[in-house]
Amino acid sequence: MKNLKQMIGLTLIVLLLAGCSANSGNSNNTGNTSNPASNEEAVNGSAATNSGSETESGNEGNEGSAVEVDKGLLNVDVTIPASFYEDTDAETVLSDAKEQGATKAVQNDDGSYTFTYPKSVHSDMMKELKQTIESGITETLDSGTFSSLKDVTYNDDFSEFTIVVDKEQYEGSMDAFVLLGLSVQGIMYNTFNGADTTDMKVPFHLKDAATDEVYDTVYFPNDNSSN
Incomplete structure (x- = not known):
């Protein structure tokens, strides 16, 4: 599923680069082709x-x-x-x-x-997509670019995330672009797996690294309101 995997990766990269530009101044899984129609x-x-x-x-x-x-x-x-x-x-x-x-x-x-x-091939494709998303999360955390993010955990189908952050540092940063990128990947994963994602919004529970308490829940895309 090379093209789909590249698209997912590029989507996140674009979003992350946008975050880097605006801000220029270890993954843990909890759930573990131009021819007509005759072509x-x-x-x-x-x-x-x-x-x-x-x-x-x-x-x-x-x-x-x-x-x-x-x-x-x-x-x-x-x-x-x-x-x-x-x-x-x-x-x-x-x-x-x-x-x-x-x-x-x-x-x-x-x-x-x-x-x-x-079905067996489709299953393998979904596993590869899952590994791609997981690797991207690990690389994002290890890069140190988004320093307020301390850990990212998620359920089995990437429809819900918990983000451990340095609360003060996170709220003064543009690191939420990472959440937007993860929501795109989560929705895409569920779409290719056959789920109805027409109105899907992915919840991100923000946990303060200092207190280990969830202090807010935000939803992407299109809704940043708290729970």
């Missing part, structure tokens, strides 16, 4: 059969604005909007899908792509 590949020899449960995700009427995940008995169909691949040609996207283990890859009329993966 279709039967990857690995042939399209997979799904005992009648595989859905045809051509999505001709789809506006291409959201990721769709359809989990059948044996396969998982993932439809990704064209905007996710705006700088990548169709041939590359479809080729990458083959490398990722897709049994079928289609570019739809609206420019979106539908990939069919065996």
Whole structure:
């Protein structure tokens, strides 16, 4: 899932760099591709059969604005909007899908792509995404760039985080950009895992490192109000 992983990483990097610019003056897990619609590949020899449960995700009427995940008995169909691949040609996207283990890859009329993966492959992809997010958290903490952040813990699907901070230092910094980046990754992880994330907001419990008490809860994106 190279492109998706790169997109997640780049999203966080952009957000973090924005935080660095505005502010220039050890992860612990608690839960532990430009072709028309006819551009279709039967990857690995042939399209997979799904005992009648595989859905045809051509999505001709789809506006291409959201990721769709359809989990059948044996396969998982993932439809990704064209905007996710705006700088990548169709041939590359479809080729990458083959490398990722897709049994079928289609570019739809609206420019979106539908990939069919065996459930085991989809599971492995989600594990890789999880590892990517976890590694990013570790690297962020170890970098020392966001010095008010002392620890980050999270549940199994990255839908809730606890952030241990130096309260005084955090409130005078732009380190909350890290939380915004984590919320994007958490929502993306849940989206590709088939959850409805239309109105999802990720809670971040802020814990004072000095007192070990949660003193506030903020929600990203779009809502920074306290609980």
